[in-house]
Amino acid sequence: RKEVEQDPGPFNVPEGATVAFNCTYSNSASQSFFWYRQDCRKEPKLLMSVYSSGNEDGRFTAQLNRASQYISLLIRDSKLSDSATYLCVVINSGYALNFGKGTSLLVTP
Amino acid sequence: DADVTQTPRNRITKTGKRIMLECSQTKGHDRMYWYRQDPGLGLRLIYYSFDVKDINKGEISDGYSVSRQAQAKFSLSLESAIPNQTALYFCATSDSDRAGELFFGEGSRLTVL
Numbered sequence: 001r002k003e004v005e006q007d008p009g010p011f012n013v014p015e016g017a018t019v020a021f022n023c024t025y026s027n028s029a030s031q032s033f034f035w036y037r038q039d040c041r042k043e044p045k046l047l048m049s050v051y052s053s054g055n056e057d058g059r060f061t062a063q064l065n066r067a068s069q070y071i072s073l074l075i076r077d078s079k080l081s082d083s084a085t086y087l088c089v090v091i092n093s094g095y096a097l098n099f100g101k102g103t104s105l106l107v108t109p
Numbered sequence: 110d111a112d113v114t115q116t117p118r119n120r121i122t123k124t125g126k127r128i129m130l131e132c133s134q135t136k137g138h139d140r141m142y143w144y145r146q147d148p149g150l151g152l153r154l155i156y157y158s159f160d161v162k163d164i165n166k167g168e169i170s171d172g173y174s175v176s177r178q179a180q181a182k183f184s185l186s187l188e189s190a191i192p193n194q195t196a197l198y199f200c201a202t203s204d205s206d207r208a209g210e211l212f213f214g215e216g217s218r219l220t221v222l
Contacts, residue, residue: 034209043199043213044152087152091209101151 003027004090006100014108017078021103023088024070032091033064033071037084038102044087047073078107112136115200115214123222128187130217132200140203141183142211143167143175145196152199158183159205190221 006023013019025033033050048055050062050071061074071090075082088100113134122128132141143155144167154167156175164175172194174186187194197218201211 032209036211041216043215044211045213046210049209089209097154097209097211099152101149 003092003098004088004100006086006088006103008101008103010104010106012106012108013078015078015080017107018074018076019078019105020072020074021086021088021105022070022072023090023100023103024068025088025090025098026069027090027092028066028069030069030090030092033062034089034091035060035062035071035073036087036089036099038087039084047086075105078105080107080109083107111215113200113202113212113214115198115217117217118215119218121220121222122190124189124191126190126221128190128219130185130198130200130219132183132185132214134181134200134202134212136202136204136212137180138202138204138212139180140205140208141177142201142203143173143183143185144199144201145169145194146199146216147196155185155198187219190219192221195219195221 035047036044037047038044050064054063059076063072083106085102085104087102090098116131142157144152146152153169158177176184197216200214203211
């Protein structure tokens with residue numbers, strides 16, 4: 001089983017829709033969680049950290065479910081500019097950053 | 110100027126050639142990383158360094174070597190390039206206090222013929 005798994009998509013949604021992605025992780029001792037965004041042919045950029053209590057940043061909400069070992073990213077009122085690949089990152093002990101392969105989102109007019 | 114700069118941005122080379130990709134950063138971070146990205150395989154860690162005297166192998170280090178010449182510089186070498194090393198290579202940095210917050214360079218696209 002891969003350490004970090006994501007549905008590759010693509011998720012095609014109309015502007016204004018709400019869309020959610022999940023990311024499952026296999027190591028129950030994982031300590032920190034993040035979502036990154038990567039535009040086509042560009043470098044990944046940190047979107048948001050995921051806190052145990054859940055956190056929100058504008059239209060974006062991230063949540064952690066330790067019991068089921070997954071994190072989620074919810075995007076409300078999708079914009080065309082949200083079209084990108086969303087990467088889940090899980091940190092185990094020490095340094096070990098584990099990247100998911102990403103979920104592709106396409107927001108259409 | 111970018112905080113994390115990679116050179117060259119694009120390179121086409123032939124099998125068997127030695128290639129060096131360079132990375133420099135102005136963020137003052139102690140940790141530096143080299144990743145490669147292939148379609149369908151995501152980002153895979155090649156090498157990482159937590160300070161100038163520290164070098165560690167990642168999950169796919171075979172065929173690669175690195176040098177941390179200074180806190181701000183981390184170079185990746187392919188001693189004898191082969192076609193399956195054709196990929197997009199990213200350098201990244203992070204601060205030890207915020208290990209999950211990576212700052213990536215713009216990438217170096219390498220094609221080995």
